[in-house]
Amino acid sequence: MQESCCPIYRIALTVIFLVLGGCASQFPPLIQQPSSGNPSLSAVQEDISYYQGSYVRWGGTIAGIENKKEHTILEIIARPLESDGRPREINIDLGRFLARVENFLDPEIYRPGRDITVYGSIEKPLKRGEDKPLLPLIQVKRYHLWKPRNYPPAYYPYPYWKPRGYY
Template structure:
């Protein structure tokens, strides 16, 4: 009788272990943890030779995506990162950079306006257009696409929130 009780306890503990394991975050630790001494985007643009091969953790808002045969290049508007490594929602543009990701990324999922954080090595500067400045290219090792921010709708539309007779 005691053996069957212990085997049931083991089964219950195993189920709990798998359920809790499924709830664990799938967030890449290299993207999550800040890098000490990570250079800024402007410092890299000024002296690419010094920083070439260095690893950085940058993030921002996707501005464009371009799929090639074996890789994807994402243009990202750089933004400062919050403590959880999510790009801050501020309208300060630190510049732009390009992220080289091996494989195909669906442009419907990785679309402009989505926030993304990447971890990778600085490769070189690339000219994106005729009048645009040179953009640093990162060879991405790990990345995280953030869920869209959801804000509650305003409780009352503008003219209806004022008391009567206030117009």
């Protein structure tokens, strides 16, 4: 009887490992790990031509989106990244940069206020009009749009406590 049970256990273990593997992080490894020699945004802003062609992993909050025929341009407010590549929730002004993605991005999904991390090469900056400054442009190879952070309401001092009449 033990011989017939072993295949069932093996199948069950295989299914468990497949299910757990499916729950693992699904964002690109280039987003998870910083690129070696990743220059800062301020260094690139000082001398864009020197860093042209360098690969960077930057992230922040989407400030604007512009869809063109062949690509989409995202304007991103740069923020420091956590160890997994997600932009931190702090109000530090590192500046802005542009990210060019070679396909259409839905402006309802990639809307201002969403966090995004991009990996790509620094390209020649785009002319954006006379009154707007030149911003570094990243030709995006990989990107990850982060899910919004969901926090409980601030007025709940204890997770199970609810105000009177809120049952």
